[in-house]
Every structure is written in C-alpha cells, then in structure tokens.
Amino acid sequence: MTDSGPLSTTPLHDLHLSLGARMVPFAGYDMPVQYQAGVLKEHLQTRSKAGLFDVSHMGQVIVKAHSGAYADAALALEKLVPVDILGLKEGRQRYGFFTDDNGGILDDLMITNRGDHLLVVVNAACKAADVAHMKTHLAGCSVTLLEDRALIALQGPAAEAVLASLAPEVAAMKFMDVRDVTLVGASCIVSRSGYSGEDGYEISVPADKAEELAKALLAHDDCEAIGLGARDSLRLEAGLCLYGNDIDTTTSPIEASLEWAIQKARKTGGDRAGGFPGATRILGELANGTARRRVGLKPEGKAPVRAHAKLYADAEGKTEIGEVTSGTFGPSVEGPVAMGYVPTEFASAGTQVFAEVRGRYLPVTVAALPFITPTYKR
Amino acid sequence: MLKFTAEHEWLKLEGDVATVGITQHAADQLGDLVFVELPDVGATFEKNGEAATVESVKAASDVYCPLAGEIVEINEAITSDPSLVNSDPQGKGWFFKLKLANVADAKDLLDEAAYKELIA
Numbered sequence: 320m321t322d323s324g325p326l327s328t329t330p331l332h333d334l335h336l337s338l339g340a341r342m343v344p345f346a347g348y349d350m351p352v353q354y355q356a357g358v359l360k361e362h363l364q365t366r367s368k369a370g371l372f373d374v375s376h377m378g379q380v381i382v383k384a385h386s387g388a389y390a391d392a393a394l395a396l397e398k399l400v401p402v403d404i405l406g407l408k409e410g411r412q413r414y415g416f417f418t419d420d421n422g423g424i425l426d427d428l429m430i431t432n433r434g435d436h437l438l439v440v441v442n443a444a445c446k447a448a449d450v451a452h453m454k455t456h457l458a459g460c461s462v463t464l465l466e467d468r469a470l471i472a473l474q475g476p477a478a479e480a481v482l483a484s485l486a487p488e489v490a491a492m493k494f495m496d497v498r499d500v501t502l503v504g505a506s507c508i509v510s511r512s513g514y515s516g517e518d519g520y521e522i523s524v525p526a527d528k529a530e531e532l533a534k535a536l537l538a539h540d541d542c543e544a545i546g547l548g549a550r551d552s553l554r555l556e557a558g559l560c561l562y563g564n565d566i567d568t569t570t571s572p573i574e575a576s577l578e579w580a581i582q583k584a585r586k587t588g589g590d591r592a593g594g595f596p597g598a599t600r601i602l603g604e605l606a607n608g609t610a611r612r613r614v615g616l617k618p619e620g621k622a623p624v625r626a627h628a629k630l631y632a633d634a635e636g637k638t639e640i641g642e643v644t645s646g647t648f649g650p651s652v653e654g655p656v657a658m659g660y661v662p663t664e665f666a667s668a669g670t671q672v673f674a675e676v677r678g679r680y681l682p683v684t685v686a687a688l689p690f691i692t693p694t695y696k697r
Numbered sequence: 698m699l700k701f702t703a704e705h706e707w708l709k710l711e712g713d714v715a716t717v718g719i720t721q722h723a724a725d726q727l728g729d730l731v732f733v734e735l736p737d738v739g740a741t742f743e744k745n746g747e748a749a750t751v752e753s754v755k756a757a758s759d760v761y762c763p764l765a766g767e768i769v770e771i772n773e774a775i776t777s778d779p780s781l782v783n784s785d786p787q788g789k790g791w792f793f794k795l796k797l798a799n800v801a802d803a804k805d806l807l808d809e810a811a812y813k814e815l816i817a
Contacts, residue, residue, distance in 0.1 A: 358754040359729035548755050621732050623752050648731040648754050655732075677734075677750065 329375035330469040330529040338544050346443035348376040351546040358548035362650040365515055365553055366691075369475035370545035371536050374514075378446030379465040379523055382457060383436035392437050395457040396430070401572065401595045403582035407432045412495045412510050414580050416572060417452060422597030422604070423568035424575065425452065427560065431497045431510065438497075438508065440470070440521075442562045469529035474519035474553070476694060477541035482509070482520055484539055489520065494695040503531045514550065516557025516693045556649045556656055558615060558688030564626055565613060565644040565658060571597070573604035574660065576613045576688075581605070612666040615686035616643065616657040616674070622681060623648045623655040624674040630659060631673045636680050640665060643674060649690055656690045657683070700803055701812035702763045704745075707787055708795075710803055714769060715795045719751070719760060722816045724786040728753045730779035735771040735793060742766065742795075744802070749792055751782065760792060764802050770794040 326349040335342065340351035351373065353361060364370055384391030393404040402415035409432045417425035426445040431438040441449040446464065453462040473482055483490045486500045492511040500509045505528035513519040524532050536542050551561065560566045566575045584590045587602050595601075618624045625646045632638040646657030657674075665672055668687045673680040698710040705723035708715040724730075732752040742748050742762035749760035771793045775781050782790035797803065807815065 352755070353728065357728045359731065362754065552754050622734065623732055623757065625757065648752065650731075650754060 327376070329373055330526040331373040331375060331471075331533055334530050334533055335373065335544075340544070340546060343547070345547060346376055348443060350376060351544070353546040353548045354544050356543065358546070358552065359650050361543070361545040361549035362552050364543050365475045365517060365545055365549060366651050367476070368541040368543070369473060369477040369481045369519075369539070370515070370549070371533060371542055372472040372474065372545050372550055373469070373533070374472050374521070375469040375529065376443035377470055378441040378443065378449060379468055379470060380439040380441060380446075380450060380453065381436055381461075381463045381465060382439055382453065383461050383463075385459050385461065387435055389432060389435055389437075392460055393432070395460050396437060396439075396453075397585070397591060398594060399452065399456055399596065400428075400430070401581045401585050401598070401601060402430065403584040403591075404430060404432075404437070405591070406582065406584055409434050410497050412497050412512055416566070416577065416580070417449065418572065418595055418597040418601065419568055420596045421568070422571040422600030424562070424566045424570055424572060425449070425568060427562050427566060429510070429512065433497070438523075444563060465523075467526050468523050469526050471522045471524060471529065471533055471536070472513050472515075472519065473522065473536060473542070474513045474515040474517045476518060478517070478519040479696075481536055481539045481542045482522075485535060492696070494518075494697050503528055503535050505532065507532070511696060514557075514559055515553035516559070516689055516691050517553070518694045518696050552647050552650060555645050555647055555658065556651055556690045557693060558658070558690065560613075561645055570613070570660070571601055571604060571609065573601060574609045574611055574613065578605060608663060611641065611660045611662050613644070613658060613660055614666050615688040615690060616646070616659055616672075617684045617686040617690070618655040618657065618674065619682040619684060621654065622676055624657045624676055624681065624683060628657075629675045630661060630683070631675065631680060632665070634673050634680050634682070636673070636675060640672065652690050658688065661685065698803070699809055700763075700806035701809065702761070702806055703815060704761050704763075706761065706763045708763055708803065708806065710800075713797050713800045715764065715766070715797055715803070716791050717763060717793055717795055718791040719782065719786055720812070721786050724783050724790070727751060727758060728755065730782050733775045733779045733782065733792075735773070735776060736768045738768050738771055740768045742768070751779070762795065763806065764795065765798040766795040767798075768793050769796045
C-alpha cells in the first residue's frame with residue numbers, strides 16, 4: 320500500500336472538514352489526524368469522557384460458507400489464523416492475526432461470530448491483500464468486502480452513556496459482545512470493543528446514515544471528535560500493537576507477545592492444534608520460547624523515544640540489542656511511553672536498557688504493558 | 698528590533714544579544730508541546746545549526762539557530778513547562794539568548810511585515 324494516487328474518502332469526510340480537522344493521507348485515505356483541540360486534549364478527552372473516531376478506512380469483510388453453516392466458515396478461516404473460531408459463541412468477537420508460512424504476521428484483525436457467517440475487520444493498509452488472501456484460501460466460502468458501510472468507534476468512560484442515549488440496550492453489552500442495534504433508524508452492528516484501552520464501542524453503520532449517526536453522538540455534551548493522532552497515543556498507552564510498526568511479516572506472534580490470542584484448541588495437544596500457516600514455528604516457539612520479545616519501554620527522562628530508535632545494553636551504545644517500534648509522549652501517563660523488541664534475557668520488567676536519541680543514550684526501563692489500567696466492561 | 702526567519706523563529710535584538718523563540722504560527726502548527734530540549738549555555742552554533750528540539754505528542758521538530766553565535770542564557774521554564782511555548786510563544790515561551798558573532802548579519806532577516814506575508 321502506498322499513499323500515491325488520489326486519496327479515498329470516508330462517508331464522514333465532509334463532517335471532518337466542517338469540524339476543522341487537519342487532514343493527512345493515511346493508508347490511501349484522506350483522514351483527520353487531529354481536530355481543533357489538538358492531539359493532547361483529544362487524548363485526555365477520550366480517557367475522561369468520550370471520543371468519536373472515524374475508522375471507516377478499515378476493511379469490514381463478510382465470510383460466509385456456501386453451506387450456510389457457521390462451522391464451515393469458522394473451520395475455513397482457522398486455516399489462516401491460529402485462533403479458536405469454531406469455539407467463538409454467536410454474538411462474540413475475538414482478536415486474531417493472519418500468519419504466513421514463515422510464522423510472520425500478515426495482518427491483525429477482529430473476528431465476530433454473526434450466527435450464520437463471520438464478520439472480520441482488518442487494517443486499511445492491508446485490506447486489499449487480506450481480501451485476496453481469503454478469497455484464495457477460504458474454500459467453500461464467499462468473501463465480501465463491505466463497501467457501503469462506515470465504521471465509527473466511540474471510546475471512553477462516557478461511551479456507554481453517549482450510545483445508550485440513542486439505544487439503551489447497549490448498556491447491557493459486555494466487552495467483546497456484538498449485537499444488531501438500530502441507531503438513528505439504521506441497522507447497525509455494534510461491538511463493545513476498541514483500540515484505546517477504554518470501555519467503548521465500534522459501530523458499523525450504513526454509509527448513507529454515518530454522518531447522521533456521528534452528529535447524533537457528537538451532540539452529547541461528553542462526546543468529541545478525535546483524530547488519528549490521539550488514536551495512536553491511546554493505543555500505545557494501552558499496549559496495543561499497530562500493524563506495520565509493532566508487528567509485520569518479520570515478527571512472529573510469540574515474539575510479539577501475542578500468545579494470549581492463541582486459544583488452547585489451536586495449541587499443541589488441542590482439538591484443532593496447528594493447521595495454520597507457520598504453525599511449526601509458532602507452536603515450537605510456544606513450547607521453547609523465542610530469542611526476542613515485544614516489551615513495554617518506559618523512558619526514565621522526559622524525552623519521547625520514537626519508533627526506530629536503537630536500543631542498547633549499555634549507556635555507551637556499544638552493544639545494540641533491538642529497536643523501538645512505537646514511541647510517543649503518553650498524555651495520561653504524563654511521560655514518554657514506547658514499545659519495542661529486545662532479546663528475551665532483557666525482557667523482564669524492570670530491566671534497564673538504553674535508547675539512542677539524537678546521539679545520546681537515554682535510560683529506558685522494560686515495563687509491563689499496558690501503561691494505563693484498561694476499563695473494559697468484562 | 699524584532700526579526701523573523703523563514704523557519705519560524707523570532708529574534709529580539711538588544712545590542713549584540715538576541716532573545717530567540719518560535720513564532721505563534723509555528724507554535725500553532727506544532728500543537729501542544731510536551732518536551733523541549735535546549736542547548737547548553739556556552740554552546741556555539743553556525744547559522745541554521747540545530748540548536749533546540751521541540752516535541753508534540755505526534756512528532757519531534759528541530760529549532761534552528763537563526764544566526765551564528767554563542768548561547769548565553771536559556772529559558773529553563775519551558776523545559777519544565779513546555780506548554781508556555783504554546784500559550785506565550787513570543788513572551789514567556791522564549792528559548793535562549795544568543796550573543797551574535799556578527800550583529801550586522803541580523804539585517805538580512807525578515808521584518809515583521811515580511812514574515813506575516815510569508816505565512817499569509
């Protein structure tokens with residue numbers, strides 16, 4: 320994916336412009352990086368009240384077996400992801416990733432059991448490749464990219480009150496529940512999940528009703544529009560990976576510390592152990608460990624340590640041990656936060672390493688993720 | 698005498714010492730600053746040398762030394778509270794005082810009218 324050529328727009332593009340957003344190219348879309356409040360205030364708004372994010376650039380994909388049976392679609396998708404999809408209950412969602420034959424990560428995604436089919440949400444930059452990948456490999460299934468729906472994330476401690484003002488039944492949903500909900504007269508698919516570390520929802524809405532829904536949510540006193548800048552600092556404080564930064568085809572799920580997303584059924588000794596691309600490596604790493612791990616990194620000073628900063632074992636920069644993959648200033652942490660890869664012997668929380676910033680070697684402590692306490696409604 | 702650069706720094710000249718900061722326009726474009734790194738007192742720079750670094754949540758940016766000279770004072774208030782640069786960039790949010798190597802060089806910088814035209 321490149322940013323060359325004309326940019327696509329989402330159904331909320333006019334709304335972004337009317338709200339004074341600063342627009343940037345992102346994964347081929349013209350997207351709001353921030354609104355007038357700015358990244359810092361938008362981040363804190365989301366942690367204290369509620370933020371509305373346009374994530375319509377992401378790919379929403381329906382996977383349906385020709386037989387009409389959920390189990391057939393689930394078993395087909397299990398050939399591409401090391402996740403228990405057959406065991407996912409109707410109306411429930413789960414995190415996963417497409418792996419390649421080398422055990423690297425092709426993309427990460429959210430997977431929902433919608434009764435007789437799967438709804439899969441993939442990253443914008445990967446969606447064309449993901450759809451092609453699924454069309455090639457999901458035997459006996461139809462794979463349909465939904466081009467006529469927007470996706471709106473509503474995140475923060477007030478998200479429940481904001482969305483319940485339009486549809487009271489969403490208050491009863493738990494983290495990773497997915498339901499059909501009518502909002503502003505439109506048939507929406509609402510999940511209680513997100514990418515901020517806060518309680519909240521993601522709402523799939525018909526494109527022609529997206530602006531009306533966004534305006535109805537923004538009419539609530541506690542809800543403000545939030546750009547991609549704050550989305551990045553929120554997810555980083557929450558310890559969540561950004562595909563292309565923290566995970567890619569050169570990182571295995573175990574190196575990336577994502578083994579929690581591989582359920583028992585797919586591990587060695589499970590009912591459907593293996594059977595996904597790269598299984599030999601990934602199950603081997605689950606049993607024997609990896610040479611490196613993704614860890615949280617807390618710079619000890621005030622200077623942000625950004626992506627691609629080199630990590631060293633020593634304060635003189637003699638022994639390079641790894642690299643920062645994401646780094647910023649965390650407005651809620653009130654200090655710099657980062658994540659990156661280090662050799663496993665350096666991966667325990669509390670280990671001191673050094674990051675090169677503008678020719679200096681700054682002390683950084685390996686830290687448990689997330690940096691904030693998530694408020695998911697379990 | 699107040700002067701500006703095309704890189705969005707301002708200089709207030711008093712004798713051979715210039716107080717230097719970034720303009721309101723630059724502060725608005727950068728957004729809320731969360732970190733400022735200033736040069737050491739006594740450091741010397743050529744014109745357009747990288748004298749300071751400012752960081753927002755999103756990115757780091759360099760602040761250039763507008764003329765050749767030696768740093769004689771720095772504003773540590775902005776390292777402890779970077780938001781001063783956003784709230785008062787051409788006042789309390791000054792960065793450093795520069796003893797100019799050659800005062801006459803300042804005449805080549807932009808005056809306020811020319812700078813305003815540049816950002817218009």
